[in-house]
Every structure is written in C-alpha cells, then in structure tokens.
Amino acid sequence: MTDITKLREDICRFARALHERGLTHGSTGNISVRTPDGGLLVTPTGSSFLTLDPARLSRFDAELAHVEGDKPTKEMPLHRAFYDTRGTAGAIVHLHSCHSVALSMMPDVDPNDFLPHLTPYPIMQLGRVKLLPYFMPGDAAIGDAIRGLAGKRSAVMLANHGPVVAGKSLEAAVYAIEELEAGARLAMMTRGLSPAGLSDGDVAALVSKFDVEWDD
Template identity: 80%
Template sequence: MSTINTLREDICRFAGSLHARGLTHGSTGNISARTPDGGLLVTPTGSSFMTLDPARLSHFDADMTLIDGEKPTKEMPLHRAFYDTRSSAGAIVHLHSAHSVALSMMPDADEDDFLPPLTPYPIMKLGRVKLLPYFLPGDAAIGEAIRGLAGKRSAVMLANHGPVVAGKDLESAVYAIEELEASAQLAMLTRDLKPRHLTDEQVTELVETFDVEWDR
C-alpha cells in the first residue's frame, strides 16, 4: 500500500502529465484519492495541475475534517457523492477535456450511454457513461445528481463542463478518464462520417468477458 507521501507525489505527477497533454488547462480540473488511513487528499481550489505542490494538497481525515493543506476544490460535493455511493472508489478525477465537453453539447448526445461504442477499451474501463445536465460549477446539486445514480456508474459527463471518473485507485481513474476523452475525440472526428460501431453482440461479449459494470 502506498504511503501518504507517495500518494501526494503521485497525484501531482499524474496531474502534471494530464495538464502537459492538454487534457485540462489553466486552473481547471481536480483530483482526490483515498489515503491509507481512510482520509482523502484533494487538489486545492484555484490550483493548476501544472504547478501542484505535494505538501499543499488538502488533507482530510476519515471523518472528512480538513486537517492540513489548503482549501479544497469547490467540487467537493461531486467527490463526496462518488465516495459515499461507490465503496470501491479509491480516487476520482475531474477534467475539462475539450472533446468530451464538445460531445456533451451535441443535440443528439445520449444521456444514458454518452460514448458511442467505437472501440473496446472505453467500454472495458468505464462501462456506460451517464450524461448529466448542466449545473453551476461547485453546485451541491451535482453531488445530488451523482447520488441519484446509486453507485451504478463509475463515470459521468457533466454537460458543458467536463467528465468525472471514479476508479479503484489513482492510476485506474486517470487511465479511465483518458479513455473517455480519447473516445469522445474519435466520436467528434467521425461524427459526420457514419462510422461503423461495435455491434450489440460485440459489446455484450466485452461486458461478459471483462466483467464490466453495465447498468442496463
């Protein structure tokens, strides 16, 4: 199990990589991860993924009392909602990645199955992604909308805002949200080209073979 200091370094390392590759920008995006003692480390409000300081991450104890570091992201309601409804969640990543946001603004975006089935890995790593309506950033209503899913989805897309993914650990959450953005990019690139989707049978085979959470 990682020590809390290792986890601090990992959060900053992954955040820096996401920022460097343009998957979020400026002071957008936030990350949280469970500490070995059941608390949380959270990226501070107004911080940039490019310049995070491991020692200044917001540190909550197991009772969700801030015990160290700076004021956390204003998106704490969505983080809390995922942890409260998904016992398997060890980390949560929220980005403002361009292609997924663009896809969320399309008039025919599917609310129950946001990503079209173009390639296997988003299905394997994310299951079905729920498209939630637009909320004011930081609004507690985002958390309530996530709670309303009762832990059945590991990923949601906030319309006109950005994706949120819960993973068993930090690495899993980062890799999954990268798949979400890559799949959204493919969807936007091929949007008017009538691409060949995976068939229902192929999707079912993926779900059954890789034991994918698949809320029907």
C-alpha cells in the same frame, strides 16, 4: 517514503502529465485520493495541475474534516458523492477536457450511454457513461445527481463542463478518464461520417468477457 508521501507525489505527477498533454488547462480539474487512514488528499481550489505542491494538497481525516493544507476544490460535493455511493472508489479525477465537453453539447447524444460504441476500451474501462445536465461549477446539486445513480456508474459527464471518473486507484481513474476523452475525440472526429462501430453482439461479448458494469 511513507504511503501518504507517495500518494502526494503521485497526485502531482499524474496531474502534471494530464496538463502537459492538454487534457485540462489553466486552473481547471481536480483530483482526490483515499488515504490509508480513510481520509482524502484533494487538489486545492484555484490550483494548476502543472504546478501542484505535494505539501500543500488539502488533507481530510476519516470524518472528512479538513485538517491540513490549502482550501480544497469547490467540487468537493461531487467527490463526496462518489465516495459515499461507490465503496470501491479509491480515487476520483475530474477534467475539463475539450472533446468530451464538445460531445456533451451535441443534441443527439444518449444521456444514458454518452459514448458511441466505436472501440472496445471505453466500454471495458468505463461501462456506460451517464450524461448529467448542466450545473453551475461547485453546485451541491452535482453531488445530489451523482448520489441519484446509487453507485451504479463509475463515470459521469457533466454537460458543458467535463468528465468525472472514479477508479479503484489513482492510476486506474487517470487511465479511465483518458480513455473517455479519447473516445469522445474519436466520436467528434467521425461525427456525420457514419462510422462502422461495434455491433450489439460485440458490446455484449466485451461486457461478459471483462465483467463490465453495464447498468441500464
């Protein structure tokens, strides 16, 4: 099995698992992965994570020209922006997961630090998550907003829309975005209950111990 064949199958396998667990729905969400030649494999526009065909994934060459497969997701601007600004990005996952979207609409959320510090793993896997304002899906302005972060965030939350996470590998990006949704779900479950979250000292220790990106 060639590297590119395995990447195609991995994208479809992870996408199906995300759909089956209700982390995205219908034809929402998109994934891109760097190929060994510097190009990209991208999920097609209008496709369901449940029924992706490995052979029909959109393929781009190293100059990001579309060379094979179906028409790519309309969210290419956000994918390009992450790859352009984060040299470590090997994969990007964007979902429309319900709890993170719900949390993005709450009036008292910190735009610079979207997830409350309730448990260690969102901090360890994501660092600070930046909440970006609402943009129409597919708007090139989403890419501009991500570029404006200058590669300092591995994860953003698009208000009223969904999370986007860049990882060194597809597996890492999937696990991190699952952690983001789990953190948002916990935040919504405990909202208004004054939960005992992590202290500033606890957060600082995690950032130091696990070398977490913690841009202010």
